[in-house]
Amino acid sequence: EPEVTQTPSHQVTQMGQEVILRCVPISNHLYFYWYRQILGQKVEFLVSFYNNEISEKSEIFDDQFSVERPDGSNFTLKIRSTKLEDSAMYFCASSLRLAGNNEQFFGPGTRLTVL
Amino acid sequence: KQEVTQIPAALSVPEGENLVLNCSFTDSAIYNLQWFRQDPGKGLTSLLLIQSSQREQTSGRLNASLDKSSGRSTLYIAASQPGDSATYLCAPGVFSGGGADGLTFGKGTHLIIQP
Numbered sequence: 656e657p658e659v660t661q662t663p664s665h666q667v668t669q670m671g672q673e674v675i676l677r678c679v680p681i682s683n684h685l686y687f688y689w690y691r692q693i694l695g696q697k698v699e700f701l702v703s704f705y706n707n708e709i710s711e712k713s714e715i716f717d718d719q720f721s722v723e724r725p726d727g728s729n730f731t732l733k734i735r736s737t738k739l740e741d742s743a744m745y746f747c748a749s750s751l752r753l754a755g756n757n758e759q760f761f762g763p764g765t766r767l768t769v770l
Numbered sequence: 771k772q773e774v775t776q777i778p779a780a781l782s783v784p785e786g787e788n789l790v791l792n793c794s795f796t797d798s799a800i801y802n803l804q805w806f807r808q809d810p811g812k813g814l815t816s817l818l819l820i821q822s823s824q825r826e827q828t829s830g831r832l833n834a835s836l837d838k839s840s841g842r843s844t845l846y847i848a849a850s851q852p853g854d855s856a857t858y859l860c861a862p863g864v865f866s867g868g869g870a871d872g873l874t875f876g877k878g879t880h881l882i883i884q885p
Contacts, residue, residue, distance in 0.1 A: 688872060698814070698859065700872030711872055746813060756821070757802060757863055759873060761814040 659762035678747030688748040776876035791845040793860030800862040
């Protein structure tokens, strides 16, 4: 069964460093998303992406964040200068959104630890 | 802004019981609602998707209902098993006009099924 994959599973970085989190969405899906979950808190929407551009973004998604689909399969989230509060689980999701069905499928997540 | 509340926050029952998990949301202009399961330290597994035009959806021992006008959904789990132990998340989707819309999550119901 097709699934969303994410790499790495765990990333440790120093404050101020740039990180890139990678996702491979389900191959025929057209809509891509990033969410984050700080330990013990709700899953929060960051950004959605369709047709090679950002479709929607939340207040969390500030200038430190960017997304890209560099090729036909990968979808990346870049954090330019990490802060301690960026430590969280980051989930990628994708959906086909056919005939109004926007069921989103999530990857296993990347745990980001900023020291 | 959509707010999602899930009740109860935690539930511990012996196996075999039938359970009802509740979800309420403030913005009834949703296009669908997803129920997810999250195991500790893991990603989100989609359990059921209910379209806004539907009243309920079933998958195996799971049945989800939706009352869009009152902003409520319930997840019914029949004949619970220890393997059902997880956190259950409700996430309604609202059209933003941008086309690829992020989900808003509740804090979840942490369910423990005792053998």
